[in-house]
Amino acid sequence: MxxxxxxxxxxxxxxxxxxxxxxxxxxxxxxxxxxxxxxxxxxxxxxxxxxxxxxxxxxxxxxxxxxxxxxxxxxxxxxTIVDITELADVSELRESLEPLAAKRAAKLATPALRAEIRETAAAIAGMGGDDDPYDLMRYDIKVHRLIYRAAANAHLEDVLIRYDNLATRIWCMVLEKVPSVSSHIAEHVELLEAVADGDSERAGKLALEHVTSFEQAIRNVL
Missing domain, CATH: 1.10.10.10 (Winged helix-like DNA-binding domain superfamily/Winged helix DNA-binding domain)
Structure with missing residues (x-):
């Protein structure tokens, strides 16, 4: 894939x-x-x-x-060198901003973006556990950028892309040690469906849980 x-x-x-x-x-x-x-x-x-x-x-x-x-x-x-010690600072910011973006996306996404979000959710739901972990991480990036775009705030999108980029570099540094990348990516299905359904509160809650589980997964292998 x-x-x-x-x-x-x-x-x-x-x-x-x-x-x-x-x-x-x-x-x-x-x-x-x-x-x-x-x-x-x-x-x-x-x-x-x-x-x-x-x-x-x-x-x-x-x-x-x-x-x-x-x-x-x-x-x-x-x-630049990937500084694992930045994980806490990056996660703190993402825990505040990712739920905001997810809530805005659920409220403001255009019909075309909602259709793309549903298609992406379906593609992820059909993935298997034997997919290449780097391809899975590319899906992770795609999902986040899609939600940021749907949030309809260029300044929020710009900031979140920067912090998601830093988080992705940290994740890729330990990718071979993470037990199940596929389960992390699978978390996106519910999140994307909540956004597509316009359920802003659920979308915000799932976004926060996703960021928190990301940080915990990294800490488990350090």
């Missing part, structure tokens, strides 16, 4: 080159396709993406503000 993130570089010709590069590199960084501490060569990335170096450099500046890369004078740019 190959899962494509909605923000992959393919099929986004309407976006600027800088935005396309940003989204592509962001997803590689959060899934640890670019490993923590790895040097980042803007020329090589530009060649891989078939674009100039300027859009890549602009993307890297944004990624630095997202705490996904760090630049050092005369040394270059590197993927």
């Amino acid at each position: 190959a899962v494509m993130l909605e923000n992959s570089i393919a099929g986004e010709e309407d976006l600027s080159l800088s935005e396309r590069a940003y989204r592509h590199l962001r997803d590689r960084l959060i899934m640890l396709d670019i490993r923590p501490g790895d040097p980042i060569n803007d020329g090589k990335l530009a060649a891989e993406l078939g674009i100039g170096r300027t859009p890549v450099r602009e993307a890297l500046k944004r990624l630095e503000s997202d705490h996904l890369v760090v630049s050092y004078p005369r040394r270059g740019t590197f993927a």
Whole structure:
């Protein structure tokens, strides 16, 4: 099961080159396709993406503000180290904001988004326990971004994507040690159905439970 993130570089010709590069590199960084501490060569990335170096450099500046890369004078740019000690701080913020986004999504999602949410829930419900854990994590990212988009608040969406990205990097660091990634992803089915049904209180409750179980799962393997 190959899962494509909605923000992959393919099929986004309407976006600027800088935005396309940003989204592509962001997803590689959060899934640890670019490993923590790895040097980042803007020329090589530009060649891989078939674009100039300027859009890549602009993307890297944004990624630095997202705490996904760090630049050092005369040394270059590197993927940031995943700091497990940030888990508590990231979780504290997500425990407040994820339920808010889920409640807003349940109230404000458009009919088209509700249909997409139901389709995603059905796809997750049909998954098996033998699916690739990294594909499962891509579904996790897709679900969260879908809810954030449905919440219809660009500022909330931007903040939550940043913190979900940091949380995903932490999760991917311990992914091989987590007993059942599929059960974590399966939690999304009820949440998505609550959002699609317009049940804001249930959606908020399930979102909080999901974030809390995420943190506990990480702590169990540390």
